[in-house]
Amino acid sequence: MAYLNDNYLKLKAGYLFPEIGRRVSAFCKANPDAAQRLIRCGIGDVTEPLPPAVVAALHQAVEEMAVRETFKGYGPEQGYEWLRSAIAQHDFRSRGIEVADDEIFVSDGSKCDCGSILDVLGSKNKIAISDPVYPVYVDTNVMAGHTGEANPAGAYAKLVYLPCRPANGFIPEPPKKHVDVIYLCSPNNPTGAVATREQLTAWVNYALANQAIILFDAAYEAYITDPTIPRSIYEIPGARECAIEFRSFSKNGGFTGVRCAFTVVPKTLLAQTKAGERKPLHPLWSRRMTTKFNGVSYLVQRAAAALYTPEGQTQVKGLIEHYLGNAKILRSGARQAGLKVFGGVNAPYIWVRTPKGTTSWQAFDQILNQANVVITPGSGFGSKGEGYFRISAFNSRANAVEVARRLQELKW
Numbered sequence: 001m002a003y004l005n006d007n008y009l010k011l012k013a014g015y016l017f018p019e020i021g022r023r024v025s026a027f028c029k030a031n032p033d034a035a036q037r038l039i040r041c042g043i044g045d046v047t048e049p050l051p052p053a054v055v056a057a058l059h060q061a062v063e064e065m066a067v068r069e070t071f072k073g074y075g076p077e078q079g080y081e082w083l084r085s086a087i088a089q090h091d092f093r094s095r096g097i098e099v100a101d102d103e104i105f106v107s108d109g110s111k112c113d114c115g116s117i118l119d120v121l122g123s124k125n126k127i128a129i130s131d132p133v134y135p136v137y138v139d140t141n142v143m144a145g146h147t148g149e150a151n152p153a154g155a156y157a158k159l160v161y162l163p164c165r166p167a168n169g170f171i172p173e174p175p176k177k178h179v180d181v182i183y184l185c186s187p188n189n190p191t192g193a194v195a196t197r198e199q200l201t202a203w204v205n206y207a208l209a210n211q212a213i214i215l216f217d218a219a220y221e222a223y224i225t226d227p228t229i230p231r232s233i234y235e236i237p238g239a240r241e242c243a244i245e246f247r248s249f250s251k252n253g254g255f256t257g258v259r260c261a262f263t264v265v266p267k268t269l270l271a272q273t274k275a276g277e278r279k280p281l282h283p284l285w286s287r288r289m290t291t292k293f294n295g296v297s298y299l300v301q302r303a304a305a306a307l308y309t310p311e312g313q314t315q316v317k318g319l320i321e322h323y324l325g326n327a328k329i330l331r332s333g334a335r336q337a338g339l340k341v342f343g344g345v346n347a348p349y350i351w352v353r354t355p356k357g358t359t360s361w362q363a364f365d366q367i368l369n370q371a372n373v374v375i376t377p378g379s380g381f382g383s384k385g386e387g388y389f390r391i392s393a394f395n396s397r398a399n400a401v402e403v404a405r406r407l408q409e410l411k412w
């Protein structure tokens with residue numbers, strides 16, 4: 001009989017969001033009336049329609065595909081040159097950050113890239129992750145066999161967990177011991193915290209001293225309102241020698257259903273072979289993309305490029321302002337309900353302390369039953385997320401206002 005990948009059997013329960021979906025479906029089935037007034041603030045999925053510049057670009061691209069002369073088959077696996085160049089120019093070089101066009105790799109999502117990056121990293125790395133954390137970083141390492149079994153609290157052997165608490169502003173400090181790979185996410189999912197220049201500098205210095213690699217997830221970069229907060233790890237001197245950055249069009253251009261993202265792999269980033277030789281990762285990632293991926297569709301890349309036009313930029317700004325406006329309303333609603341609130345200023349996520357020793361899943365059930373609102377239990381992001389829940393600001397304005405109101409009616 002063929003063998004399966006035993007590592008998958010180490011995974012705890014289902015992936016968080018399908019698990020929430022399952023519980024919500026069961027609730028709706030049992031309570032059809034409450035289901036009518038259900039508001040979802042669980043998964044961070046955008047609700048507002050695509051920017052008009054994107055819609056126009058999609059229409060035009062479809063027309064091109066309908067005509068022999070402009071029809072496109074396979075494109076370059078790493079992305080069309082015009083998109084890589086628009087990204088490198090607008091997101092980096094225009095802000096004084098050195099990134100070459102061919103260091104940009106266009107993909108169908110940051111979640112996929114965060115998992116796939118493990119293909120080009122060795123199996124002996126000591127991996128550090130924040131706690132709480134976006135579950136994809138953990139689960140993909142479990143699947144790749146980089147961990148032992150999980151303990152009853154859900155922590156996997158061999159991973160180094162970096163606790164994030166109010167005391168450190170939910171941004172982890174570099175550990176005293178050596179690690180080889182560090183996942184950082186700023187603005188943070190789930191806590192909505194942002195890493196300051198000093199905090200990122202400490203991490204870059206740690207990575208350089210330890211010859212470690214930082215996997216920097218900047219999917220929510222567009223939500224940074226504080227001008228002192230770095231938008232890219234490459235704003236920190238030395239980061240080109242130690243960091244890979246993941247970016248996405250999901251949460252700025254509303255592309256969760258369109259699918260487009262990119263990863264920056266600097267040519268100056270090295271890692272070592274088993275024999276101890278130092279080699280660049282860039283050609284390995286390029287090889288991985290050309291072998292396992294056939295590129296994002298022409299239509300979608302045209303749509304992404306439209307986000308960089310002047311109209312596209314204005315429309316993205318409008319979307320971000322909309323969701324950040326929701327975050328403000330939700331923050332203040334939760335505060336007025338007497339809850340302790342974090343995040344939601346430079347991020348679309350609000351991180352809330354559960355009151356009176358309620359567990360995260362108890363809070364989930366209580367908010368679902370009493371307010372008919374879906375939130376995400378903090379413990380689903382790691383053991384240090386226990387005692388918290390996350391509210392997503394991705395919603396219509398009317399729903400955000402209504403959720404803020406219902407939070408105040410909760411009886412804990």
Ligand code: MLT
Pocket residue numbers: 042043044045111189
């Ligand atoms: C979340 O809710 O944490 C995100 O939507 C997940 C994702 O972007 O994959």
